[in-house]
Amino acid sequence: MPQPPRRLGAALLLLFIASGFAGLVYQSLWSHYLGLTLGHAAYAQTLVLSIFMGGMAFGAWLAGQRTVRWRRLLLAYAIAEGAIGLFGLAFHPLFLGYSALSQGAVLPLLGDGVLARLYPWVSGALLILPACVLLGATFPLLSAGYLRAAPADDGRVLGGLYFANGLGAAIGALGATFVLLPAFGMPGAMATAGVVNLLVAAGAWWVSRWVGEGTLPEAGHGERGAGDGGAAHLGTHTSPRAPGPGGALSRDEGEARSGGSLSRFLLLVAFASGAFSFVYEIGWIRMLNQVLGTTLHSFELMLAAFLLGLAFGGLWVRQRARKIADALLVAGVAQVWMGLMALVSVVLFAGTFDWVGWLMQALSRTPSGYALYSLGSAGIALLVMFPAAFFAGMTLPLFTMALLRAGGGESGIGRIYAANTLGAIAGVLLMVHVLIPLVGVRFGVTLAAVGDTALGFWLLARARTVLPSGRVLRWAAGCVAVLVLSVVLGRPDPRAQAAGVFRSGAPRLHHSAEVVYLRDGKTATVAVVRSGEGNSAAIITNGKSDAALVYDLAQAPRPDELTMVLTGALPLLVHPAPANVGVIGWGSGLSTHTILGSDRVERLETVEIEPAIHEGARLFGSRVARAYEDPRSHVIFDDARTFFAAGRRHYDVIVSEPSNPWVSGVASLFTREFYAFLRSHLAEDGVLVQWLQAYEIDDALVATMLSALLAEFPQAEMYLANDVDLVVVAYPQAVHAPDVARLEGEALRVELARTGLASAEEFALRRMGGTRVLRTFVDAYRAPPHSDFHPTVALRAPGTRFRGETSDTLQNLVDNGMPVLDILGERSPQPADAPILELPSHRFTRAHRGAVRLAAILRGEDAPAAAPGAGSLHAETLLGLSLLGPVRDVADWASAAAAVADATIGHLPAEDLRGVWIEPDWIDADVQPEAVRRLLDLYAAAAARDPAAMRAAADAALGLPDPLPLATQEHALVIAQLGALGEDDTAAVERLHRDYGVAIPSSERYRMVRHLLRVWAAQEARG
Structure with missing residues (x-):
């Protein structure tokens, strides 16, 4: 005999919290794994989010079609969770085999064409799709099974499950980054999630036996198609209508319109609502990256804030479900409020620069200070994201309630869920590939908010309860007023967007600074800022300055110029015949420009992931002219791993100059696996030149990155470019003797001389030591090689950046004072x-x-x-x-x-x-x-x-x-x-x-x- 629904509900909610936890651990880890093939965290997050939602949509639809034919839905749910758990346990070795096959065979075979560009996306999607389909099936199976045991509590069941899954997901997002990855690395974290799924499966199997499943909807009351014209019911499990405010039972919405019409309407609304919600998510993350920093920690904090909003929206529905007489009316109001809160979020974003500035100035640069900064970041993310996400979390349970009460049947749960998740995919793709390139991040969010409010009024027009026209008009006028205020007040100061308040504590640049270029690219917001005197400029990505230089060679060089010129000069100095050169990262274009100063270079290919950086750096003009105008220069907007592997490319020199390792996704360019990959694309006498920042990082992290490099390159030398930038020259075989005579060309010599690189003595002065010194440094810190699958740098570097640490042990070996x-x-x-x-x-x-x-x-x-x-x-x-x-x-x-x-x-x-x-x-x-x-x-x-x-x-x-x-x-x-x-x-x-x-x-x-x-x-x- 079935146990009381309350005890059953508690058990199922706990199981679904655990399931949501595991699901978001998977999503987080898949972003890391696929980032290794797509080359940028933003692209990996977009793909994983799209496939995650798409697979779940298909799984939900598939499960929804099968639920009315299956007696033991909780057992089916247990089987699905068990299969997900086994997939989690097998994923890491599966990914290793996939990577080896891709890099070693498939991409070289595909060459340079469109297929090579599509392959990482398609193959990565197929890799995680099976688990996503199973994840999507879990909600319809569990909710339908729960509803069979508690048919009178549709709203409480649905809202409770949405809340449980969302809460578990938020915990999973934080747990993956702050607990599992530091403790176990990616393989261990993935296996942990798999074990959690297996435990959920065991719990669901036990609950299935506990409640004695086995009843199907009664004959004659089974599922009907949307076009049958009559209301389909759940047989003996059809839920009674909840009493309205006056105590009378509300009339079934299905009596007011055809079941098929309502079903199609709700599916369309669920699709649109999901799309708008994920436009917000992408937009909020992109906006807050400029304020909180583009780190792994900040991303997971923002994701958790979004998920918590969704979860508590579901909880609101659960607590008030029995009082909701007209689900469409409440859903319409929620949609309107969602749009309004999204418009308000744009205004709040404009003020976040000052809040973070206050936070940075108030906190000490210590580990405890960083913990408080993370909490403050979470609070800011919640303030911006939670209100709209809360109303977004209400909508899906309300849509499902409306469809069920109209006789949509068990399959309606899956169809609504599928439509909403398909909409989420559309929202992600729309925002990344259409709205951001056309109107930018902020207006992308604004347009979605307008769409949400319009959707809300459409729902109000279809609701059973007719609101007074005067009230609706006042609401509409209020929405227009909020829209105007959002557009006017929500425009952030460009000097704030470029200030990098999360680093400097200054909420905006000095008023004399001029932002001459500002564009939201697909992966980052890029700015070019000219100094108040107009004699120098810097290119800035999500608030982080990547390169700064003066316009006139007659002026003293900026510190960044010393780094970029040395990085470009070293391969010319040490390699006798650098005919083919590959450069990873465009930056200002000065390194590429410097290398092209030599006539010995026949072809130079620079791989850059973000076109807006290339476009913005053009404003440096003649200082980087060769990079843009020299016919030997070729820029490719792609991931370096994919591009190098396609066509079996081999280079005499590879120059790697990515951004700082604390930037999300960049640390994977400093791993043993990546250095092995680069070595495989160097000629036998080739040279790797690696730019490594020594600021905002500590010795231990530098040591683990050098350990990774030395594990693949037996010979290496270290140079100091400026006070806080290191350049490593690594050789797969013998070290080449430097020769300044190779630095031919009058223009190149002039550029080198102003940065102190006119003589052999000046290069020798910058050389800090060879392989033995670097190995001693690595051993001193007992540093294991940094690995793709144990992202120590990505996890710890945000804290070292906050604390303003500097790695200076190697420098002190040179200038400590003793010989x-x-x-x-x-x-x-x-x-x-x-x-x-x-x-x-x-x-x-x-x-x-x-x-x-x-x-x-x-x-x-x-x-x-x-x-x-x-x-x-x-x-x-x-x-x-x-x-x-x-x-x-x-x-x-x-x-x-x-x-x-x-x-x-x-x-x-x-x-x-x-x-x-x-x-x-x-x-x-x-x-x-x-x-x-x-x-x-x-x-x-x-x-x-x-x-x-x-x-x-x-x-x-x-x-x-x-x-x-x-x-x-x-x-x-x-x-x-x-x-x-x-x-x-x-x-x-x-x-x-x-x-x-x-x-x-x-x-x-x-x-x-x-x-x-x-x-x-x-x-x-x-x-």
């Missing part, structure tokens, strides 16, 4: 007379020229002109304490000497340190206290790069009876360890650490240097 890389044989300092252009945004050039000035000061020579700095002040202090005979204040003298040593010894070769530390002219060493003599010996040995002398002098300094200042003690420890390494005594490095290092606090300058020396020694010991 670390000299002794390790990885780098040599440039001589004082080397033609080094000092650049404000390049720390190595500043350090080198600063060392030259300090050396001149200590030798009593005329120092090169420069503004007074900390180094000069320390040198003056050191001279003042040293020129009057024996040093009296040893501690002050030692501190000043340590500061000058940091600024000179590691930056100049031994011959340029004579008279400075080697046989110093500025101090009479013979009359000094023992501590001063020991320190002079210590720094002289380090300046001479003499390992034996370094070790002996360091031992003597560390053994002084009176402790030296901490900075000097740390110098002595590092010099002792370097001397030990220079003498191949690796065991002494760890012994020195135990005997002295544990007791000597680590400064920020030397903390990781000391750790890396120990790692290097351990590597040497292992052989």
